[in-house]
Amino acid sequence: DAMVIQNPRYQVTQFGKPVTLSCSQTLNHNVMYWYQQKSSQAPKLLFHYYDKDFNNEADTPDNFQSRRPNTSFCFLDIRSPGLGDAAMYLCATSSPLRGGRALGEQFFGPGTRLTVL
Amino acid sequence: KQEVTQIPAALSVPEGENLVLNCSFTDSAIYNLQWFRQDPGKGLTSLLLIQSSQREQTSGRLNASLDKSSGRSTLYIAASQPGDSATYLCAVNRGRGGSYIPTFGRGTSLIVHP
Numbered sequence: 305d306a307m308v309i310q311n312p313r314y315q316v317t318q319f320g321k322p323v324t325l326s327c328s329q330t331l332n333h334n335v336m337y338w339y340q341q342k343s344s345q346a347p348k349l350l351f352h353y354y355d356k357d358f359n360n361e362a363d364t365p366d367n368f369q370s371r372r373p374n375t376s377f378c379f380l381d382i383r384s385p386g387l388g389d390a391a392m393y394l395c396a397t398s399s400p401l402r403g404g405r406a407l408g409e410q411f412f413g414p415g416t417r418l419t420v421l
Numbered sequence: 422k423q424e425v426t427q428i429p430a431a432l433s434v435p436e437g438e439n440l441v442l443n444c445s446f447t448d449s450a451i452y453n454l455q456w457f458r459q460d461p462g463k464g465l466t467s468l469l470l471i472q473s474s475q476r477e478q479t480s481g482r483l484n485a486s487l488d489k490s491s492g493r494s495t496l497y498i499a500a501s502q503p504g505d506s507a508t509y510l511c512a513v514n515r516g517r518g519g520s521y522i523p524t525f526g527r528g529t530s531l532i533v534h535p
Contacts, residue, residue: 308464310464347465347510354520359517394464394465410467410512410514410521410523412457412465415462
């Protein structure tokens with residue numbers, strides 16, 4: 305089955321120690337997203353890629369970076385995690401808009417729960 | 422700036438009831454609206470996607486409607502079951518540079534008790 309995979313499912317890091325979360329997809333979708341979700345809150349979009357074009361949300365902290373080496377993989381790097389970065393991180397994919405016509409839906413991975421000690 | 426509100430924030434019902442969950446949004450210039458289910462500690466599972474030109478979509482016991490001009494969508498769950506217990510989120514999508522940019526509501530937390 306085509307799907308979105310996130311590794312690891314649970315990540316524990318120390319305050320200030322860099323951490324990388326990974327996402328892969330078998331859907332061959334052009335668009336990939338990273339979200340941060342804290343308890344009982346809406347998912348917050350951090351950034352997204354359209355192919356290799358990187359799009360940062362205006363309020364995403366500089367502490368968060370991303371890489372997309374190919375269509376299938378996307379990484380979230382947190383350079384110096386703080387206690388406030390403890391959250392669920394969600395990766396999603398979708399097919400792009402074409403000619404103003406909406407296509408497809410967003411597909412999410414299972415998430416990575418990040419704990420910062 | 423798009424704002425999405427979901428009412429109620431929480432709901433507890435006995436098994437078998439028919440339910441209506443509400444989602445409202447402030448900017449009607451959307452491409453589509455998507456309903457998701459989220460189980461505790463898990464990712465989001467897509468339930469229904471309604472394009473902006475559509476009025477409703479159905480999947481099994483779920484029916485979602487969209488009134489774009491008034492900025493509202495409802496998710497109707499028929500004959501609720503304990504397995505329906507989860508948080509239900511709606512997301513409205515606008516376009517930017519060929520991508521969908523979603524705005525999520527905070528969700529409705531549903532408990533269906535036997």
